[in-house]
Amino acid sequence: EADIYQTPRYLVIGTGKKITLECSQTMGHDKMYWYQQDPGMELHLIHYSYGVNSTEKGDLSSESTVSRIRTEHFPLTLESARPSHTSQYLCATGTGLGYTFGSGTRLTVV
Amino acid sequence: SQKIEQNSEALNIQEGKTATLTCNYTNYSPAYLQWYRQDPGRGPVFLLLIRENEKEKRKERLKVTFDTTLKQSLFHITASQPADSATYLCALDMDSSYKLIFGSGTRLLVRP
Numbered sequence: 001e002a003d004i005y006q007t008p009r010y011l012v013i014g015t016g017k018k019i020t021l022e023c024s025q026t027m028g029h030d031k032m033y034w035y036q037q038d039p040g041m042e043l044h045l046i047h048y049s050y051g052v053n054s055t056e057k058g059d060l061s062s063e064s065t066v067s068r069i070r071t072e073h074f075p076l077t078l079e080s081a082r083p084s085h086t087s088q089y090l091c092a093t094g095t096g097l098g099y100t101f102g103s104g105t106r107l108t109v110v
Numbered sequence: 111s112q113k114i115e116q117n118s119e120a121l122n123i124q125e126g127k128t129a130t131l132t133c134n135y136t137n138y139s140p141a142y143l144q145w146y147r148q149d150p151g152r153g154p155v156f157l158l159l160i161r162e163n164e165k166e167k168r169k170e171r172l173k174v175t176f177d178t179t180l181k182q183s184l185f186h187i188t189a190s191q192p193a194d195s196a197t198y199l200c201a202l203d204m205d206s207s208y209k210l211i212f213g214s215g216t217r218l219l220v221r222p
Binding site for chain 2: 031033035041042043045048050058059088090092094096097098099100101102103104106
């Protein structure tokens, strides 16, 4: 049974659409993260949160936004999807002594 | 800026042999280093964490070393199995801010 859930697993969407990638965790952790990973490439931190109402941008600039209204929920939104947003998006949570990742959302923008 | 280097070439070994993967980093002195396994299309899975004051850490067939002078960690899998085939990532919290930076990973292929 997974402790961190991401939906959808796969998403193909047209250019200009607004999308929200869902991430929920049942571990009760304050810290949550979003990483972006292209095939065969390294993970890049795009957003993180240290608790409710706390969100920060990561090292890789991203046009996406995040919110943290509840401890367990950390959704990522793209207001207007573009083909350059095609990638895998991975959500994680942890205490600093090891992250638990979700299965990821593979986003394709056509 | 901080940089993490892992061998980008795949490591191809025979089943039963020991696999050794290398992680080098520059500039900072992280308090700990972590290793993850990633299978295609999946999120990374945490394997081991080693602190700066620990020289070696073991977990079943896995062994990690951490040399803060060389700024290097070695990750060993003994008695390797085809099921160990995956990409292995090292990760560092560069500034103790609880933000992990990942290397690009090394792909391990274990031949039966």
